[in-house]
Amino acid sequence: MSPQQTLETGTGVRAPENLTLAAALNAAIRDAMVDDPTVVLFGEDVGPLGGVFRVTDGLYAEFGETRVSDSPLAEAGIVGTAIGMAMYGLRPVVEMQFDAFSYPAFQQIVSHVAKMRNRTRGKVSLPIVIRIPYAGDIGGVEHHSDSSEAYWTATPGLTVVSPSNPADAYSMLREAIASDDPVIFMEPKSRYWSKASLALPVQTEPLNRAVVLREGSDVTLIAYGPTVKTALATAEQGLAEGLSIEVIDLRTLSPFDDETVGASVRKTGRAAIVHEAAQFGGYGAEVAARLTERNFFYLAAPILRITGFDIPYPSPKLEEYFLPTPDRILAALSTWEWS
Amino acid sequence: MSPQQTLETGTGVRAPENLTLAAALNAAIRDAMVDDPTVVLFGEDVGPLGGVFRVTDGLYAEFGETRVSDSPLAEAGIVGTAIGMAMYGLRPVVEMQFDAFSYPAFQQIVSHVAKMRNRTRGKVSLPIVIRIPYAGDIGGVEHHSDSSEAYWTATPGLTVVSPSNPADAYSMLREAIASDDPVIFMEPKSRYWSKASLALPVQTEPLNRAVVLREGSDVTLIAYGPTVKTALATAEQGLAEGLSIEVIDLRTLSPFDDETVGASVRKTGRAAIVHEAAQFGGYGAEVAARLTERNFFYLAAPILRITGFDIPYPSPKLEEYFLPTPDRILAALSTWEWS
Amino acid sequence: MSLNVESTPLTAVLAPPPLRLIDDSGNAVLDSESGGFVLPPIETLLGLYRQMVVARRFDVQVTALTRQGRLATYPSALGQEACEIAAVAALAPQDWLFPTYRDSIALLARGVEPKDILASFRGDWHSGYDYQQHRIAPQATPLATQALHAVGLATAAKLKRDDTVALTLLGDGATSEGDAHEAFNFAAVWQAPVVFVVQNNQFAISVPLDKQMACRTIADKAIGYGMPGFYVDGNDAAAMYAVVSAAVDRARNGGGPTLIEGLTYRIEAHTNSDDPTRYRKTADVDLWRSRDPIERLEKYLIAQGALSNDERADIAAAAETLAATTRECMTEQAVVDPLELFEHVYATPRTALAEQRAFLAAELDGDAEASAGENEKSTR
């Protein structure tokens, strides 16, 4: 867990509570809206319903129609109007209902959100947060379990982050909203209901820093979002098999924290990256490629990628075969020649 | 140059001609339309104008409105209707006018074109070719020089190819049109006007095979599309410096030809990949990661990526500083410890 | 001001009453109010009635099974039977249907087996039916995307000079998507033989229509594309059938596309994971329950003496049989083959997928290490 401090906020410090990741996100948006009147929230069903995952529960009632609103059902419209609002000094937080439903907004995100600051030579910043519930393991029907991070991380101009636990969820979302850069905020659906006891407001490590969640000496296991839990379980299981696994939660996917991860890899000499998305062209490729480039002579073995297969995300009955498991990860690690 | 044969086609064998890559593509579409009445062509300005790059020049006059037509100006519409046509037994060839203008079609491509066959358990194939002129080096104003290959290669279900010369342009496009899988056909804009003497119809190596364009013993230099020319120039220049560079033209980006490229890397022990797109999360990451995974113990040095910087494609006055050059590539290679 | 210069703002203009042929009380409307449409023959109405009753029974059954946790999710069309059934009934065998997740009963009406309709909602592969045989595209989830597929297919049929029409079902919310616009426009420009049936059930999950658009009716949108648009009482099966049939005929005869709005109501929650009490009043739901499309048609048929007790019993029996089939198919364990994961992604075999398949096969054989290592070793 990253070191936690309390954050200055107009909403004051509260007693520790048992909070889900979804509730932590909710609190982060709420506190940001209390602290900064320029923060506005809109998207599909984020108003009275509180979002299909209830992440925006209660915000419509508290802040009213002018700051929290259901938009027409059109994702390019949501992101496109957020751009205009940001140009006029607002800080829009918008929701794409599911990962695959961000695709209609692709042009607005890639050609404008990502590029506006650069094309205006720094004169127009777009402090927009695009929240995207992503990944699977919730028994979702087709198109509801995509992991789209590779699309965003391949796009210069975007900051891409993904929390794995309630404390980070709160802290990272506050920071994302406060950032002058647009942030793609990827929320691991399967972790929405995971809990932690938190005294809000909490401040964890800053964005752009990876965190060593568990120290180990044999292998560096790199994860983010939904697979952090898997990586931690793997480390536990590995211990029983006599393998000391260091687990890193990337937290921010773009930029990549070369310093923290590189140091770990140079220490262990072996690394593997775990994600749900397909392997081919996935985000893990960048992780493996850059760590190898920068640390080749420290490596005792190739960096492995334990990921989803190179197929569309499968139906619920088959997802257990698709998702990386501790067993599969340990099996992969055991293919290295250990000398 | 890949080995060339002539292809059976109703259009007959023609005398050798000096053809540009654009003209070779034009001939490929034409011959495919002559041979197969189910091939139809549509998109923005592909009719009487013959496309902004003249790739479809003369086809409207030859085949008429029912087989070649200008569509309304809407890329999701173009790809979406192509899907319906393919479901009814046609083989649509559609054009996205520039790379960045394929983004409005992103959802149709990623959620449908790529997934239809899988979600229907193989019952519905979509033999669609989506032609995308891509990359820079033509002095294009903003949004006209994107390299989007990483988006498509990260998407299971798509076949992604890019020819680098007129012979491949013809042969690969014919094969793409004949394929029952949807193909993203990426055309290197800066190479449209490069010429070769060809006797059409020509058949080069099949899709999905990379080709060793030039043998060498010290380094494997991997390129595709626009950077193949750069790689060949680098090899030439390297020779003068006493470096024997093997140049591989990938031709097909997804799937990756592990066999051909792996064999070369095992031979040379050193490899580098060159592309125009930004490095972070770019296609080169997959190339470096998988070659390292599979050939780690043959590698004398980390696989290098010589690519565009991690910034949006710059304005014409600055593109010379952005694009990989032989000098930059050779400088990068010289950073390896050579023993 | 010359009226044909300014396109009159309609925001403040009340929507007209929708076209209906049978009113709430089950009486035929006056000829002068029927918009030039005539009541379909009584046997047709009886057929629609039968299908609607059966569909309702299916829908209720599946919702119940979903509450029992037998299905992962089910978007009910309860209350929307007139739109769904009439749309399908208006099609000829060679025509194609492009449905959404909401339109399971449309598939049922076109002859797809319950087990095949429900496959994906149970968590299995998308759908089991043969798309080409049934001429039904897979139920679409990404909103409005299927409308473009329908336009493409219809255009292909036109190019081939086949007399095939494509009909696509859309939700009110889906009309806000860019893809809906592009579909309407391509259809109009290409004069594609396609019929767009928008089921205006007044909600997109929790969002009511007045947050979705400021236009008087969805049908009015047709004007902006230069195609005919019809605003129809979506709980009147007779009207829906008459208007959709006319549109299908027009499309078949080279008259191009039509946009039809059926005004109806989503009685159930959006899906089982939705909580409609958060965004709408029970009183509204009750009001619309009282405007039930099946009851309306039933009253009319009874008044016409066209629905005997025998007939009703027969229909009820058919509905119960289907319900039983539906329950039974839920008890069958779907046979799941993990290795099928790799089978359908490409028509052209891929080495990498063969490798991954072999890896999974070995893992399933309890031989994971050997498998994972193979690749590495073979290349070393």
Next chain:
Amino acid sequence: MSLNVESTPLTAVLAPPPLRLIDDSGNAVLDSESGGFVLPPIETLLGLYRQMVVARRFDVQVTALTRQGRLATYPSALGQEACEIAAVAALAPQDWLFPTYRDSIALLARGVEPKDILASFRGDWHSGYDYQQHRIAPQATPLATQALHAVGLATAAKLKRDDTVALTLLGDGATSEGDAHEAFNFAAVWQAPVVFVVQNNQFAISVPLDKQMACRTIADKAIGYGMPGFYVDGNDAAAMYAVVSAAVDRARNGGGPTLIEGLTYRIEAHTNSDDPTRYRKTADVDLWRSRDPIERLEKYLIAQGALSNDERADIAAAAETLAATTRECMTEQAVVDPLELFEHVYATPRTALAEQRAFLAAELDGDAEASAGENEKSTR
């Protein structure tokens, strides 16, 4: 058939004549034909005339410079001056403009310097002007995307209770994009203070309007969004000014969005790399040349005795001065700093970009090898 049930198909219906206040011959139209709009005051018309003449001179000058190879590309607005200038003239200083690549003369009319307008067309960074100061968004290339930005900005202004209006310029072709639909719809639902001015210059590169849409007029599309739509003679600066001004006022006073179509013609090629002889007849171009918007207004002003020879000379002189400035700024060599490449991508500094910047700096210093090696060595 009750007319308010069926949205009349308009495909076969001829478009009405567009609204005009001054006819082709330079005469004011009858009050009864002016759609309730009145001619703007003569000083306003004179101001429009001056700006149009100057804009034309600029446009012709830039096209000439482009032919000489001094610019990489230039999309001319020749013949569209009435739309461009009237749209800008109707705005108050606090209002925002969201232009496209075609609308350089609109920027000029809003006070942007030639060198700043032309920067990107010369191959330099996008634009040199200060967006916030001029309240002009960067000229948009991805079609129709800027319309959504305009709606967002207008909505933000409304939320902040500012009396700011956003006006966006769109092409006829761009209205086919999904983003245009979403922009129109969001604007209408949110009652955003935004004005959409579609310059229907009858071509999207080579594609004529009848392949773009089957609707009678683009203005008719407004009906489907519940907002007012106006079909205006885009070569009549008086009418464009009157209608846009009314829309801007309505937006400012809480009346929501308006869609205005200006019917005009693209006299030049799409850009210098286009060859219009492939897709249109010279006779058509000549016809539209004869309907020149500047000549029309000139005739009117002369007939009114409002345009003295001195005034004309003065305007001509201003135009020539601007042309000279424009030529001169083309001779200035833009100072290009390669290291600026890394400066504006993010507000938050990134280590990786600093590394890449250092790499390029070293390369420029002729020290490429040292630089490329640094990273590898430092981590070894």
